[in-house]
Amino acid sequence: MTITLIVLALMMAVFVGWLFSQSINVRPWIAETSRARPLPRIIPPSVTAPRVGLVVFLAVVTSVFALSISAYIMRMEMGTDWRSVPEPGLLWLNTGVLVLASVALQTAWHAAKHGKRPLLRRTLVAGGILTVAFVIGQLVVWRQLSAAGYYMTANPANAFFYLLTALHALHLLGGLVAWGRALNKLYGGAELARVRAGVELCAVYWHFLLLVWAVLFGLVLTT
């Protein structure tokens, strides 16, 4: 549980620190003295609901993966039957594909910011296709592993490998729903500004899942 604790402690520290910074020198019982005086600034315009929502959601997803990884390590240490999974070369290829997907979405975000509609269209579609390719690639890895006798029930290392990759892929597929909405808006001819918000969220979410994948892959490689 150490990992979870550290991750959560960091998240909590940031959050609690922010809350304290908002409250430490405030004397809440003091009211505004005049209607004419401007009311305190509380929410900067750049802090939109979807952005806050994404940050909170990423915190939740972090918790899910931190706990899974903690469970992985604890199970590895507690049991005596751990036999590592081989890492098919395809995993490296998949990683590359996911990196490209992330890059594509980053470019799409950039294109949306600068009003380059054709580039946005191309990169957004590319991001989605690459993601689907990644998920299919992961499925192929599963098939390769089970063909080689690494069933889920054969060893906890296998079970965890399937579980973690499945969780990760499910999060990507969930992201594709948001991606689909953005694409739909774009092809529906919506203003670029409205599409941009969605593309931005997708890009951040993809980067985050790439990071998660890097951690998971690193974990599988080193254990």
Next chain:
Amino acid sequence: MAMAIALIVLALGSVVFFFLSPWYLTPLASNWGAIDHTITISFWVTGVVYLAITFFLAVALIRYRYKRHRRSLYEPENKKLEVWLTVLTSLGIAALLAPGLFVWGSFVTVPDDAHEVEVVGQQWHWSFRFPGEDGELGPVRASLISDDNPYGIDPDDPRGQDDILVRSPRLMLPIDRPVKMTLRSKDVIHNFKVPPFRAKMDAIPGQTSYFWLTPTKTGEFEAVCAELCGIGHFAMRGRVEVVDQQTFDEWLAGKPTFGELAAREPGDPEAGAEHFARCVACHGPQGGGKQETNAPRLAGLDAEYLKRQLRNFRIGARGTNEADRFGQQMRPFATSLQDEDVIADLIAYLETLPVESTRPTIAGDVERGKRLYRTCASCHGPEGQGMPAFNAPRLAGMNDWYLVRQLQHFREGVRGRHPEDWYGNQMVDMTQILVDEAALRDVVAYIGSLSEAPAVADAGRQSAEE
């Protein structure tokens, strides 16, 4: 006003209840007086806080109850007061925590001179293992567990050979000697709890856990399971008897080691057939049971059960109650069977006998019986085939009139109440769910319906051949 009075009455009532209630810690029987002290300290500290807060609250409610012209005080905070309260609370907490941690330090440190007992939990009974002469418990593996090796001890490891096995849920401990209880489970999580000892711990499958204590009082104490372990959880009992060293040594010497158990010769069915001659008159030529003589079927029962019942009759754990007329008839026969080898032969012979279907004599509501049987199924098996691992004998194919009588006996405590009848007392608890005579007949009628296609005694015969 009513509220304030209610609070004061409740607070005082709670304190009075604390002093007058007949329920408190059971008399201590181990070295863990320190645990009792920490409880006492906790009661004092929390009691004072409880009364202080409640009375302050009550006074506030009385003094500051609504009055038309009263104005509340406007006081957003009072730093000094808050700091004081925080400091005082922290001190109180420290006063609770410090002794607790101190005692915990000794709780986790087993003294060097402690001897070791392994407690093995299993649905739903306890068994024990002593390390034997080498002072070391042999390694165990779940995959090695079988009827012949109930503890799953590694037969190739010399450390396991001299381990002394206590398969009954009855443990003896010498007084005034620290003992380390190593806990292990064969299936789900259990918890070995003897209330007067205070200490307890979960027994977990796949790993061991421990606690230690020094028994300080002789006598017999009840052990219960304190971690939900399935349907029979409430009936998972054992006994710990604290005795002087000599009695303990004698008792332990009478228990078999793993090596001895493994070397024991299997019974000879042919010799058993001769011994069986004296049983035929009542139990029938094929051990099929005879209602005229009130003797039940023996064929189809597992070896452990037969052995255990013969022992129960012999030592008077069964068949001594006035109300058990037919049980009393069995006693002299059982007492004449003293020789372990004779019993082994006899049982080996019984296992070769075929199980024929019995004629139903009891009518009942089979559907209702089926519902009631759900509980029984968890030990006796969904088909009533009996499960030796749960110490549960076969029911399907047994004479229904016999089952009815035994269920009645269990329910009324005629059978199973004797402390030496290890699993009988589980049945006393279990039969309480058969609230009336009809329920009892219904469940037996259902058991009768299970035996219609008896593919019986195969398991028994196989183990006899091995």
Next chain:
Amino acid sequence: MGEREYDASSYVPPAEVGEMELVHPKTFIGKYIWSQDAKVIAIQYVITATSIGLVALVLSLLMRLQLGFPNSLTLIDPSSYLQYVTMHGMIMVIYLLTALFLGGFGNYLIPLMCGARDMAFPYLNMLSYWVYLVSVLLLVVGFFLPGGSTGAGWTLYPPQAINPGTPGVDGGIILMLVSLAAFIIGFTMGGLNYVVTVLQARTRGMTLMRLPLTVWGIFMATVMALLAFPALLVAALMMLLDRLLGTSFFMPGMLSMGELSSHEGGSPLLFQHLFWFFGHPEVYIVALPAFGIVSDLIATHARKNIFGYRMMVWAIIIIGALSFVVWAHHMYVSGMNPYFGFLFATTTLVIAVPTAIKVYNWVLTLWRGNIHFTVPMLFAIGFLFTFVNGGLSGLFLGNVTVDVPLSDTYFVVGHFHMVMAVAPILVIFGAIYHWYPKVTGRMLNDTLGKIHFWVTFLGTYAIYYPMHFIGLEGVPRRYYAYGETTFISDSVQALNAGITIAAFIVAIAQVLFLFNLVWSYFRGRESGPNPWQANTLEWQTPHTPPRHGNFGEELPAVYRWPYDYSVPGAKHDFIPQNVPPEEVEYEESSKSGGRA
């Protein structure tokens, strides 16, 4: 130190909080079934949670019947008893309390109290309720499966939970795990809304430190739930795999019905760590909203500002953060490394300090107040007393040494029912009496309310206080029957019978309460917009009940904290948050004075 200076550079024009686009459906179904209005969703949550909660109440009565009057009903056998224990616990903790506080009160109060039109993501919010409903239905289906629902205890410890020998191992446990996963997904959708709304959609002037404590409590509880529920989700998924596919995450090599199981090497303790990593924060997920709500009830009905508001906020934050590092105090006798006991006993007792501070501040809020003994106030005081009692018995169990003889006895049952069942439920009742006028426009009947309070308060105390003592004697929990034991005195049976009778009386009082809810909806006295003369924004809405969009043309602006009760010099003993300083009326005598 000192007041925050607001200079011109920090000036934000009033239109800062953008108006939301709200869905305005025309049909009945759109308005009340597939509604995206947080208030309607709140009512949906309350109705669903209360309905399933009533099922759990009936289950508890059946258990009590068996304990008080053994074998009086043939339908209760050891299997069904364990199923009642499990489902009662699971429903009450998760499907009732969590859903009611966060889904019910959170949905209704957060937008209103923050001065928002609705939740940040109304569609997601609606989805959250429907997923919750699906999880409840899955749970209910479990009762009707062959073999029934699971009987593994609400803690669902493996190997027991998925091993034959425990009721409901065929289908019940699978449905239970799927239902939990659904609940967590649904909750995450709702939870995102609650957090984002508090963080992002507050109205002008509503700084964090001007939020009512109710919002603080619900907000912090939601943050904790969002981070803690994943532990249960991961554990549930892994257990599902163990059960369905035969993996060995939690399942060691062991016997199953006397046969060797196919599992090997799994760790039952791993599950316990995951479970309690969720399970302990869960206690505070239920407690923190109750803390928040009760603060507002006490302040409003004692006409006094909450004492030490900042301390109260910080206590909520600290309790929330600390509650993630105390989980293993549920595992002192679990066979984990016993040296953990030192660490977790310390963190556990440390958490008692902020909790105690909250109690002091509630009591000090009453001190020198002007206490109206309204029904919500009675419930608030009932909460205080019950919570103090339950909290103090928690000091026994948190202290590792003391816990050893007491764990898994009725002491534990008494403790957690006091602290996280009765205490929060009393707050829920108080809150319903308090906010019912806002929701319906009518007051609940006062006499029925007082009867309801007294029976519930005294009855529950009579049920749970004595349980501690039979726990001291060592009576284990989750026992279908006690049979003959050497250490349980005969009088325990008499006590159990008494407790059962008390339980039935308390249950009857709840029927009275339900009747009151329905009767007052049609016949209750009209309440007007602000019957309690409260300061928070929900009482200042132009319509009662508030319409879709909550506030009229313009969102209210907030000029003060919510606890301006009995401000010296002011004419009335309350100044709502949205009253500009110029509009505060002062008494004739002190017109020039104002306040310092």
